[in-house]
Amino acid sequence: MQSSPQSSSAHSHFSSRPPQNDELLVLLPNKIDVEEESRLYDELAEEDEDVNEPPALQSPRGPPSTYSHDIWLGDHVGQSSVFSRDVRISGWTSVGDELGGAFIVYDCAIRTKEGITVHAHRRFSDFxxxxxxxxxTLPHxxxxxxxxxxxxxxxxxxxxxxxxxxxxxxxxxxxVVLLHPEIGTCQAVRRWVLD
Incomplete structure (x- = not known):
């Protein structure tokens, strides 16, 4: 089939053949509707909620290595110098007014080897x-x-x-950062958690 002659319609730039199974044609408007973009993002985030959930890094045997399913921090000979045992970000809250410079604070609940839970309230900029x-500062x-x-x-x-x-x-x-046997022991991580 030949393409139709050019006209003022939006379809004049495309072939008149029917789309194949793996093709998708989307016509974009001349402007972006911010509210519509936000609504679509919310829908996509809800759909991906269960699919992209990271695996839990806590088990009855203690925190696993993030690099092997067979190595557990409790299996190491000697004493591990990583002070974290479990890491959760239990929630977030908005601080301030959106028009006057609001920001989001995340509640990072970090349980130490001694069983003490430290709550570090951090902004995304802190991460x-x-x-x-x-x-x-880390070795290459x-x-x-x-x-x-x-x-x-x-x-x-x-x-x-x-x-x-x-x-x-x-x-x-x-x-990944706090439970790593070397990165989790560095001074920068300890300061970030305890300051």
Missing amino acids: VKLYHTLKH HLLHFIPPLPPKSPFARYRPAFLDHRRRELQYWLC
Whole structure:
């Protein structure tokens, strides 16, 4: 089939053949509707909620190694110097007014080997600072163990679905960092938790 002659319609730039199974044609409007974008993000975040849930890093035998299913911190000979036993981000709250500079604070509940739970209230920018500090202070052979932080989303940053999704991603990130046998013992991590 030949394509139709050019006209003023939106379909004039496309072939008149029917779309194949793996093709999807989406016409975008000339402007972005921020409310519609936020609503779609909320729907997608709810659909992905169960699919992308990171695996739990707690077990009856103690926290597993994040790099092997067969190695457990309790199996190591000698005493581990990692002070964290379990890491959860139990929730988040908005502080301030959205128009006057509101920000989100996450409640990081970190249980130590002694069974004491430390609550560290941290903003996303605090996670970013720790990430950069670790990238600049750790030995080169440990840098690839630090996962990337979740991306920013300026349009959805105060939406509950986005914040809950980010909370789960930050919890996974913090587990990987704090429960790592070498990274979890560094001074930058201890300061971040206890300050």
